[in-house]
Amino acid sequence: MKQFKRYLVTAALPYANGPVHIGHLAGCYLPADIYVRYLRSRKRAVQFVGGTDEHGVPITIKAMQENITPRDIVDKYYALISESFSEMGISFDIFSRTSKPVHHETAAGFFKKMYDDGLFEEKETEQYYDEVKQVFLADRYIIGTCPNCGNEKAYGDQCERCGSSLSPDELINPRSALSDAVPVKRKTKHWYLPLQQYEPWLKEWLLEGHQEWKNNVYGQCKSWLDHGLQSRAMTRDSNWGVKVPLPDAEGKVLYVWFDAPIGYISATKELLPDSWETYWKQDDTKLVHFIGKDNIVFHCIIFPAMLKAHGGYVLPENVPANEFLNIEGEKVSTSRNWAVWVHDYVKDFPGQQDVLRYVLCANAPENKDNDFTWKDFQDRNNNELVAIFGNFINRTLVLMHKLCNGKVPPFHADIADEADRQIGLFLQKQKEKIKDALEHFRFRDALGEVMNIAREGNRYMQEKAPWLLAKTPELQTQHQQQIDNCIHVCLQLTANLGILINPFLPYTAKKICHMLKVVDRMLEWENAGSMKLVKTGYSLRAPELLFRKIADEEIALQLEKLRSGAALSAPAQPGKTPAQAPPANAGPVPAAKPEITYEDFAKLDLRAGIITEAAKVEKADKLLRLTVDLGAEQRTVVSGIAQHYAPEDIIGRRVTLVANLAPRKMRGITSQGMILMAEEAGSGRLVFVGAGEDVPPGSGVS
Known part of the structure; x- marks a missing residue:
């Protein structure tokens, strides 16, 4: 396998004509950041390069619509986009702009070298022109009637009603x-790059040399190459952009997809003016482009062909493009305002950046x-981050302060059992699984394996149950060494979780470091x-909750915000708009039960409890056998929630138990109470009704 001395990681340059949404994050920026943070933790030489794409028709169109200059547009959105990335912890080494002089010089010089080498074809063609605005029109800015379905608002490149690909000449009126x-x-x-001349080389380099690329990337590239490439114009008619560096090119600029990827080079020049060539021109550099699937052809075919034609540059080793992220069943549409904007999320969920990072990666x-x-x-936050990851770390630190005088207890090897020894072996195996997944761009799998460590930590703690060994001062004195070993192991797991979660949830990793001092x-x-x-013997800080539960009201507010924002925009299809989507939790509401008196309610003995064990009941698809800690006693409860929750995911879950319900035998097991659950209207999903995090087990609920 080829060895690399340095890594150059790029993330697609977003157009500076609007804010970024969570689809952008999920598509390339979060995966790129996870990969870069992992490489940095391995002490690899890596540069993470990004910036805004500030040229092209969309910028000039936006400026015309707002009656301001293109410069005003790009200045406005560069500030908003860069702040959004910074808030979300996207750790660029440089986040530049293609409107900077260093980029204009680099892109113009790149074009001129290719021109001087005779690599372009000069062609005269006819293109659509708006005589009122005095601009040539890109296909997207020509509207007419679709010849296939009659949609009067079809675009010159596609009809969004029937999905047909079109050309402006096919539009009616x-x-x-x-x-x-x-x-x-x-x-x-204009000047055209004859891509067909590079087909043989592209097939050898890409189709034969990079079969390890993701199937969606490799498949799209193969389809393009199988259909044959054509000459493509590398210049446009405009006054906004990188001017074509030729004497007979007045009013011409470089095509944005020629100019934009060169932005990776110019940004590296800006970052490392004396050593940028080390990253771009040394064969032992690993160049990785993170993009969305709509940019695959540009990064895998056109830009590599440009680099090959120019000569002297490294080529991408991988282009791990992601597919699209839809929102609430609808395709993201900025024109319809059907999006979750990153800057809005940061305002609405202050301090919760890692929650979004977690959900988008998972x-x-x-x-x-x-x-x-x-x-x-909401479910991933409440049921995974809060109930599994955060719960394990919080319980570990709480028990350390309660049972070990706030200090890291010693590990007594002479009384260690198999469970203690197996934890270390399990951790080593998990580290290798996580490393392998990260190296091969399987970030979702890697994150899942980190969460499995937290699950195993919860299982280990429940098995050891140090709180039971310390029920009385006498018991605690007798079993202090076993308690020490459990808490010591859990603290070491906590520290390891900080390391392994860091590429994914950097803010959380820092909080763990702070608590562990x-x-x-x-x-x-x-x-x-x-x-x-x-x-051992080190005093640690008091525990802080890493995550908070997100309430139904917050989710309802976000759904209403999404629908009302879309309602202000024109629908994508006649008779159907996201504003008409069903309201949150829509569905039949259970009929009210007969009225009861206060005395009826007072008969119930409701107690706060914690699930300490959970297992499936044999030959019963719907039943789980639970052990519930009520402080002074442990109760066995049979609950019909197996189709809603996996046993390992509810260990440590706080619940409310009907404690004075008459015992009932179910499948040969005596059930000593009933867990209170709520049924979501519409989905039918069962949700725990639990007491607060600070309510001790056994407390009465009223």
Whole structure:
């Protein structure tokens, strides 16, 4: 396998004509950041390069619509986009702009070298022109009637009603989207890159040399190459962009997809003016482009062909493109305002950046389009981050302060049992699984394996149950060494979770370091797998909750915000608009039960409890056997929730128990109470009704 001395990681340059939404994050920026943070933890030489794409027709169109200059547009959105990325912890080494002089010089010089080498074809063609706005029109800015379905608002490149691919010449009654004027055709001269000349090389380099690329990337590239490539114009008619560096090119700029990827080079120049060539021109550099699937052809075919034609540059080793992330079952549409904007999320959920990072990675569209829903966001936060990951770390630190005087207890090897020894072996195996997944861009799998460590920690703690060994002072004195071993192991697991979660949830990793009173250097990858990360006898800080539960009201507000925002925009299809989507939790509401008196209610003995054990009941698809800690006693409860929850996911879950319900035998098991659950209207999903995090087990609920 080829060895690399340095890594150059790029993330697609977003157009500076609007804010970024969570689909952008899930598509390329979050995966790129996870990969880069992992490489840094391995002490690899890596540069993470990004910036905004500030040229092209969309910028000038936006400026016309708002009656301001293109410069005003890009300045406004560069600030908003860069702040959004910074807030979400996307750790670029540089986040530049293609409007900077260094980029204009680099892109123009790149074009001129290719021109001087005779690599372009000069052609005169006819293109649509808006005589009112005095601009040539890109296909997207020509509107007319679709010849296939009759949609009067079809675009010059596609009809969004029937999905047909179109050309402006196919539209019936075409008109300009800028002025509504009927466009005319005018002759114009441009310079074309004959991509067909690079087909043999591309097939050898890509189809034969990079079969390890993701199926969606490789398949799309193969389809393009199988259909044959054509010459493609590398210049456009405009006054906004990188001017074509030729004497007979007045009013011509570089095509945005020629100019934009060169932005990776110019940004590296800006970052490393004296050593940028080391990253771009040394064969032992690993160049990785993170993009969305709509940019595959540009990064895998056109840009590599440009680099090959120019000569002297490294080529991408991988282009791990993700698919699209839909929202609440609808395709993201900025024109319809059907999006969750990153800057809005940061305002609405202050300090909860890692929650969004977690959800977008756990639900990443790595191989197919996926759907983001606010309900799934809430469930993953409450049932995974809070109930599994955060719960384990919080319980570990709480028990350390309660049972070990707030200090890291010693590990007594002479009384260690098999469970203690197996934890270290399990951790080593998990580290290797996580490393392998990260190296091969399977970030969703890697995150799942980190969460499995937290699950195993919860299982281990429940098995050891140190709180039971300390029920009385006498018991605690008798079993203090067993208690020490359990808490020591759990603290070492906590430190390891900080290291392994760091690429995914960096803010959370820093909080863990703070509570453990260790420096950020502990987060280096080489430390993962060690069971000696926190020192015996060391005083640790009081525990802080890493995550908070997200309430139904917050989710309902986000759904209403999404629908009302879309309602202000034109629907994508006649008779159907996201504003008409069903309200949150829509569905039949259970009929009210007969009225009872206060005395009836007072007969119930409701107690706060914690599930300490859970297992499926044999030959019963719907039943789980639970052990519930009520403080002074342990209760066995048979609950019909097996189709809603896996046993391992509810260990440590706080519940409310009807404690004075008459015992009942179910499948040969005596059930000593009933867990209170709520049934969501519409979905029918059962949800725990639990007491607060600070309510001790056994407390009465009224």
